[in-house]
Amino acid sequence: MALEEYQRKRRFSETPEPEGKVESKSTHRFVVQKHRASHLHYDFRLELDGVLKSWAVPRGPSLDPADKRLAMEVEDHPVSYFDFEGNIPQGNYGAGSVMVWDVGTWQPLSSVQVEGKYVPASDEEARAMLAKGDLKFRLKGKRLNGDFALVKMKGRRPGSKGNEWLMIKKHDQHEVEDYNIDHYDSSVLSKRSMDEIAGDEGSREWNSSRPASRGKLKAAWLADAVAKFDQQKAAQRADGGKKSAKKSAPAKAVGKKTTETHKTASRSSSKEKKTLKRA
Numbered sequence: 001m002a003l004e005e006y007q008r009k010r011r012f013s014e015t016p017e018p019e020g021k022v023e024s025k026s027t028h029r030f031v032v033q034k035h036r037a038s039h040l041h042y043d044f045r046l047e048l049d050g051v052l053k054s055w056a057v058p059r060g061p062s063l064d065p066a067d068k069r070l071a072m073e074v075e076d077h078p079v080s081y082f083d084f085e086g087n088i089p090q091g092n093y094g095a096g097s098v099m100v101w102d103v104g105t106w107q108p109l110s111s112v113q114v115e116g117k118y119v120p121a122s123d124e125e126a127r128a129m130l131a132k133g134d135l136k137f138r139l140k141g142k143r144l145n146g147d148f149a150l151v152k153m154k155g156r157r158p159g160s161k162g163n164e165w166l167m168i169k170k171h172d173q174h175e176v177e178d179y180n181i182d183h184y185d186s187s188v189l190s191k192r193s194m195d196e197i198a199g200d201e202g203s204r205e206w207n208s209s210r211p212a213s214r215g216k217l218k219a220a221w222l223a224d225a226v227a228k229f230d231q232q233k234a235a236q237r238a239d240g241g242k243k244s245a246k247k248s249a250p251a252k253a254v255g256k257k258t259t260e261t262h263k264t265a266s267r268s269s270s271k272e273k274k275t276l277k278r279a
């Protein structure tokens, strides 16, 4: 199964990340997660065939076509990962802070141009382009927009795993010369900076920096994700970070671990953990 490697690498009793499953239906969402692990990088993920195809981009995506950004193909992630933001505890795979840096939708593009423009392609063509190592696509995000290519590097460097791709912005009206990703250190989900996320142990401290409104969210699925996020935070604040596992249970399917369940559990005794798990 497509998520075996993802699940093998993680201990879900310790990490707040979703265990997830291969979804039977796919839409075309994408997410970029800023990940401050042993090395800061950005994870670029495209929803296809019930999973998130994933690449770790050390310098992050760029809107400048002059930049060719190394993108290391990594294991498929569950679709439920797309709104994961929080802290992976020390000692776990990918330990560190994760920010939802951009979200939106994507569209595979045919390599055939019509009147100088790329035209939409089918999922079948997307699979073929991925297998071939030359995927063209269009992003419609809050920060990343326009046409891109992910191109697999053919010449293997000594010691490379053969998972090296380049992420390149195509020329269009969305290109930005000298694009500097460091200027955008905030979550599109919570507006928090990386430091705020990192310092957000039980979410109790996090209150003051939050704006009153996020503005209108056009995409319903994004609005849902934000609403869910707000609910969890509200429950945590109301409970002071305790007993929130019970309250949040209806928000997610039975058997799934919520972020706050984990966070609460990680600060509790093992006796309390058992209680929470039953709850």
Ligand code: MN
Pocket (backbone or CB within 6 Å): 035, 037, 041, 042, 043, 056, 094
């Ligand atoms: Mn990562």
